[in-house]
Amino acid sequence: MTTTTTESTSPPPEPKRDEAEDPPPQEAAAAVAGAGDLDVASLSIKDEEEEEAVSDSNINIQAVTTGETPYSSAATFEQLNLTAALLKGLYVEMKFEKPSKIQAITLPMILTPPHKDLVAQAHNGSGKTTCFVLGMLSRVDPHFERPQALCICPTRELAIQNLHVVGKMGKYTGISSELLVPGIFENDIRNCSPVLAQVVIGTPGTVKKWMSFKKLSVTDIRVLVFDEADQMLDKSLNDCLCSFHQKDGFQDDSLRIMKDIQRFSKGCQVLLFSATFNETVKKFVSKTVKDHNQVFVKKEELSLDAVKQYKVALPDELAKITVIKDRILELGEKLGQIIIFVRTRKSAGMLHRSLTEFGYYVTTLHGALEHGDRDKIVKEFKDGLTKVLISTDVLARGFDQQQVNLVINYDLPVKHGTSEPDYEVYLHRIGRAGRFGRKGAVFNFIMDDWDREVMRKLENYFNAQVAEVPSWDKDEDFEEALKAAGLL
DNA sequence: AAAAAAT
Known part of the structure; x- marks a missing residue:
């Protein structure tokens, strides 16, 4: 279950045209303004080129930043001060050319100190995974052998998929990664050696279990990611009167993990990503992470025209x-x-x-x-x-x-x-x-x-x-x- | 109902 990203992984079938998981290259837009306390920048982003011209003509992504930090949209990956090893992973392994819209907007927010928390919404298949994987990889110290980034996902399938992306994108960085999902090491956790991998990806129950058995140290976690964050933080309250299950969702475990990490690792950056945030969840999420930047899309613009x-x-x-x-x-x-x-x-x-x-x-x-x-x-x-x-x-x-x-x-x-x-x-x-x-x-x-x-x-x-x-x-x-x- | 996971 332990994978070091330097190890070679079996090559998945390579998609022939363009990148492995992002939208067609698009022009990222104007700068995201930042000064002032609550600055709303409505970014109108135009698509150009693309032979198939399947994409939506004009999508409004609304970015709200807090504090003094100005963010400029990143037109190229070079502008992000990434290590050479990481850039090589992006170009050679992922076959990316330049950031997609959501990447152009959120990556500067993720990577620029003081590393504020971020709640980000973007269309399905628009490259969200790259945003947080890049965020994790670039904030990990490759010479420090402790868990430094943790990503929580709703299903084992998604955790495995994300682990593959970490391995691929981080191939030249020497950063290690590990999967914490059920079904592996199920015998006796007390005999397991603690997680040393620098990037850890898993599902909530198993991660919580490893934390409670002190097999996953959270004191050095700098980035905590919730993929499909709206689902992970949804109360899923069962309104049905006949049901005796009060809550059946991920919220309890997710909050517990978040609180523990924030307690033991001061200044840990929390990143919440999803294609969907309904109003209830949005409200709850805003209360949960303090002083965060946010990026949202209107629901009418969410369904894919393609x-x-x-x-x-x-x-x-x-x-x-x-x-x-x-x-x-x-x-x-x-x-x-x-x-x-x-x-x-x-x-x-x-x-x-x-x-x-x-x-x-x-x-x-x-x-x-x-x-x-x-x-x-x-x-x-x-x-x-x-x-x-x-x-x-x-x-x-x-x-x-x-x-x-x-x-x-x-x-x-x-x-x-x-x-x-x-x-x-x-x-x-x-x-x-x-x-x-x-x-x-x-x-x-x-x-x-x-x-x-x-x-x-x-x-x-x-x-x-x-x-x-x-x-x-x-x-x-x-x-x-x-x-x-x-x-x- | 399904999902994770633990009981």
Whole structure:
């Protein structure tokens, strides 16, 4: 489980064009003003170039800085005073050319003393991971063998993925990294040797456990990152009266970790990143980190223009399966990889069995599988060995696989026990397609009036037009739709 | 309901 980033890692399939996880090169905008107590700089950022011109024309990212420190948007990585080793990682390993919008804006905020806390929101697939990984790597002292940066993620899949990015970007820095997720060293933690890696990435429960057994020292942590921060700090309060689970979310563990680190490591910088922050979470987050800089995007501007959204009306469950196999999987190699999101583990299994019975090769991921199986299924998918992945929302957030250009919402995401859409989950799911400005499509399956109402609310919330595929029974309609999305 | 994780 310990990986030193200097070790060579097995080379993942290299995406042919542009970078590994960021939007197409774009012109970063004007300077972010900084003086004054609460300075609001609305940055209007224009896209130029890009042959495919898929990107949104004009996105407003609102940056609010506090204090006296002026920040200028970074047009190049050179402007950030990074070490030569780190620059080499960015150019040679990551194949980046220049910072994406969110990177141009947030990196100076992360790297400039006094290293204020930051709450940052940016579109799915726009390069958030690079922001905090670069932040961690550049603030770690490679000659000091103690944990200095810690990143907390909601799922083991995301933690593993982020660890890979750390390894790749930091390949020439000699900085070590380690993964703290369940399923490794599960026998007896008391016999484990303490973590010495400089960058530690993990899930909340395991990290908390290692901290409480004094196997992860937090006294030298300089940067604490919460990936998918809105989820990590969401109360997830169960309003349902019949439920005796008061809280079922990550908030307790996350806050505990944050408080402990802030207590023992004065001046630790907290970085909170996500594509979504609903108003409630935003308010809570602002109270949690004091005197922080922030970067936000309006919700209407969050859904990706490069991803074409569709709805498909269907009479019943059987029709859903028919559409998947006869209208979509039959297209075979013409499509890239596909993720089918379902609401429950059980329906994941059922769909898996039906498609398998019909002779299609699919794999399925959910949280009830054994850790090793989960890792294997994800690896096969990332290596391109499997093409169709059925998944619960375990993979809704953060999962970065550029070859995914089609997402199917077999079930629409709704908040527990209601017909209220889960807006955040919807946005994250569709963000699995169209990584980094690539083209993508989403099919939302609508089976009854409930679904229709959920869909209507989603469209309304994001102010997005979702075209309807005229007939679920016609091959041509789907081909048409996929063509319009730029996939065929 | 799902997610993490511990019981």
